[in-house]
Amino acid sequence: MFEGPVQDLIDELGRLPGIGPKSAQRIAFHLLATEEADVTRLQEALQKVKIGVVFCEVCGNVSEQPRCRICSDARRDATLVCVVEEPKDVVAVERTREFRGRYHVLGGALDPLSGVGPDQLRVRELLQRIGGAGDEPEIAEVILAMDPNTEGEATATYLVRLLRDFPGLTVTKLASGLPMGGDLEFADELTLGRALAGRRAL
Amino acid sequence: MFEGPVQDLIDELGRLPGIGPKSAQRIAFHLLATEEADVTRLQEALQKVKIGVVFCEVCGNVSEQPRCRICSDARRDATLVCVVEEPKDVVAVERTREFRGRYHVLGGALDPLSGVGPDQLRVRELLQRIGGAGDEPEIAEVILAMDPNTEGEATATYLVRLLRDFPGLTVTKLASGLPMGGDLEFADELTLGRALAGRRAL
Numbered sequence: 502m503f504e505g506p507v508q509d510l511i512d513e514l515g516r517l518p519g520i521g522p523k524s525a526q527r528i529a530f531h532l533l534a535t536e537e538a539d540v541t542r543l544q545e546a547l548q549k550v551k552i553g554v555v556f557c558e559v560c561g562n563v564s565e566q567p568r569c570r571i572c573s574d575a576r577r578d579a580t581l582v583c584v585v586e587e588p589k590d591v592v593a594v595e596r597t598r599e600f601r602g603r604y605h606v607l608g609g610a611l612d613p614l615s616g617v618g619p620d621q622l623r624v625r626e627l628l629q630r631i632g633g634a635g636d637e638p639e640i641a642e643v644i645l646a647m648d649p650n651t652e653g654e655a656t657a658t659y660l661v662r663l664l665r666d667f668p669g670l671t672v673t674k675l676a677s678g679l680p681m682g683g684d685l686e687f688a689d690e691l692t693l694g695r696a697l698a699g700r701r702a703l
Numbered sequence: 704m705f706e707g708p709v710q711d712l713i714d715e716l717g718r719l720p721g722i723g724p725k726s727a728q729r730i731a732f733h734l735l736a737t738e739e740a741d742v743t744r745l746q747e748a749l750q751k752v753k754i755g756v757v758f759c760e761v762c763g764n765v766s767e768q769p770r771c772r773i774c775s776d777a778r779r780d781a782t783l784v785c786v787v788e789e790p791k792d793v794v795a796v797e798r799t800r801e802f803r804g805r806y807h808v809l810g811g812a813l814d815p816l817s818g819v820g821p822d823q824l825r826v827r828e829l830l831q832r833i834g835g836a837g838d839e840p841e842i843a844e845v846i847l848a849m850d851p852n853t854e855g856e857a858t859a860t861y862l863v864r865l866l867r868d869f870p871g872l873t874v875t876k877l878a879s880g881l882p883m884g885g886d887l888e889f890a891d892e893l894t895l896g897r898a899l900a901g902r903r904a905l
Contacts, residue, residue, distance in 0.1 A: 504767075505756075505767050506751040506755045506756050509752075510749065510752045512748075513744055514745075517730045517734075519726050519729060520722075524722075526791060529752070530765075534810070542715055543715045543716075544746055546708065546711045546716075547712065547746050549708040549711065550711075550734065551742050553707070554707075554708050563735060565706075588705075
């Protein structure tokens with residue numbers, strides 16, 4: 502549609518997730534019209550992420566060091582590992598301030614239709630950690646904290662089957678139920694069904 | 704939420720138009736997980752646009768030369784100027800293959816609530832062109848091709864008032880009416896009203 506560098510930039514922006522051709526065009530023209538300093542800042546941010554961010558060798562979370570802040574923190578309980586899909590899930594769990602253990606980031610959820618099988622996720626690394634690799638103490642409990650959707654549930658089911666082979670390991674899963682602050686009448690039937698099935702004695 | 708370079712990139716991406724915090728996060732993690740070559744291509748595209756793209760000194764369209772391809776083309780009728788809001792509108796008119804004149808890109812539409820007045824648009828440059836600056840032949844007709852919305856209509860009304868001062872200049876505006884390929888019953892009342900008011904004898 503356009504020519505030369507402008508179209509190249511539109512094409513590159515259009516490759517990013519969630520950005521269609523119209524958004525790519527809008528962003529490209531925004532960048533054309535914007536202060537040069539803004540474009541430079543974006544370029545520098547890309548550069549820093551490319552050279553300065555790695556995935557933690559233990560848990561797979563994003564990190565500026567080979568071993569991330571949480572995995573390096575001796576005060577965090579290394580016998581308790583929360584398995585999540587993505588780095589942003591680590592941030593979500595950290596925000597609760599309820600969890601003092603460590604993490605394992607899978608890098609996604611099983612999704613065979615998109616070509617994501619166990620080999621595309623950090624499943625082998627999880628089994629190695631539980632098997633007791635390196636200088637870490639033995640893991641006593643694994644908390645499965647996948648997204649409560651089809652792919653997440655499938656991933657949890659798959660992991661439960663693998664983790665059964667480790668004697669003495671407790672495997673738990675986040676509770677499903679009514680979200681806090683919501684109305685019972687607006688809960689979908691799946692959530693309400695889970696809340697009923699998981700009801701607790703008081 | 705995150706720390707260091709990752710959060711910096713999320714912040715920079717979040718400054719782009721139409722990208723909220725969630726999208727920015729998604730794009731940042733996509734870029735983290737993607738091939739390094741993809742990030743490099745995006746960086747290079749940004750760099751090329753920053754150094755290689757300018758605005759045409761005559762019409763204000765994006766260009767790789769001081770004077771754009773259309774303004775440099777002697778076969779295009781320089782006495783006929785189509786005034787549009789944005790470079791992408793030039794592309795839209797070019798696609799019709801119906802227009803053999805030149806363009807004038809305003810760089811937006813009047814929108815006082817967002818601080819866009821005549822001084823933020825290339826209105827003065829348009830008046831200078833019509834007044835006969837440089838080596839160009841005199842402009843005989845100006846076609847106003849603003850977006851058919853409130854801001855576009857306001858801009859067209861404003862320009863018509865200014866252009867009245869040039870004796871001998873014809874000022875026209877794109878026809879409003881039913882879009883081709885649509886259903887009459889689904890046309891909104893404003894469009895149908897314009898189509899009625901602008902009905903033509905056959």
